[in-house]
Amino acid sequence: MPKSLFWSRTDTAGAEHVSFDDRQGLTARGTVLAADPVPYTCRYQLTTGPDWATTRLEVEAEGAGWSRSVRLERAGDGWRVRTGEEGDLDAALRAAGHPPAGLPGTDDPDRLADALDVDLGGSPLFNTLPVRRLGLARGPADQPRRLTVAWVLVPSLVVVPAEQVYSSLGPARVRFASDTFTADLDVDPEGFVVRYPGLAERAAPR
Template sequence: MSMSGLTTREAGVESAALLDPALDRALLWQRLDVVGTDFAVVDQQLTAADGVALVGGVLPYCLHYRLRREPDGRCTMLSATAEGAGWHRQVNLRRDADQWRVDTHDSGDLDAALRRVGRAAAPLAGIDDTDRLDGVGEIAVARAPLFATLPRCDRAEAEPTNVRVGLVVPPSLAVVVVDSRRWLLPDGGMRMESDTGNATIAFDESGYVTHWPGVARRAPVHLS
């Protein structure tokens, strides 16, 4: 199923390279909400990032995302692919001038996989009205720790900041628009509040997430 006619060839090109070898910093988080891990590689300017998450639970799946941004932090492209046993979904968001284009690709049957584990059917990937994205200041993957790092590094402000976010929600890859309010704390952490939940997030000296309570924790470099 495609909202804007993503061809098989386009989908193949989009997923041809899993991780960009030009990205030179690697980060690994342990998931706290489910059994799983989230791995991302980024460049030093945070203008490009590729990530892979392995998510367990009753519906195990793999998530791959690719983000590209302007030096000022504006997102120009976010693609995400989720796949599990018997299903595959992809969503691509691209900014053309001041408008967003959203393409999706769907194969297999995610709803059947959800029914087998007693879960409700998933919404369609993407968003039915792209005009709703006109006012967003950020695009993010829900509960992916890299996307909490980005606002911390982009806006080092103690005063509360309100941002409208276009949120890609795995595993369905539906895109929802939420209003987020965040501000820096004296200890260097950040408070984030939105309709999808509230959290006080901790960061390292470089601004990368070390602990997002209930979501993810940076994996230790050495096991004790």
């Protein structure tokens, strides 16, 4: 992996580090640490095709007394989803005053059929997938692009289809919207997030 990036979370105590190769699509291995809703470590491995459409994502999340995993693979006939679970995340969430998480994965992978991208909750890396696939980082201001993603909630690893909208605001600026949420992202020339208001900021290399 010839490159790496590091973000500090601004919404909670936490950080993300990813090592990656983006010469022919994206191959990446990353680790996310966060304190909310319960302290957890999340590790992922991501692979896309040369067109930056996701072909595979493996995620493992763990905390005190629990661990979960999910694997998403996109084939010609749709997405395949496999999950694993040990311990009791719901007990940890209840102890912290949060509602139960539900089971990891999805009971109906066909609901993900329209998704070309995945989105791992709390990770600014995954915004790069549609930005690169749609060529939004370097282009002029453009019409909004509406798409469906396979959204992996963290730390539950529940997978749901989500509608998201990306709009180029000109070079190095991309607007992201989902439901009532909107954020204007600062990105570098390669489409990687530099600043995600309310979520994360990238650390400059020394």
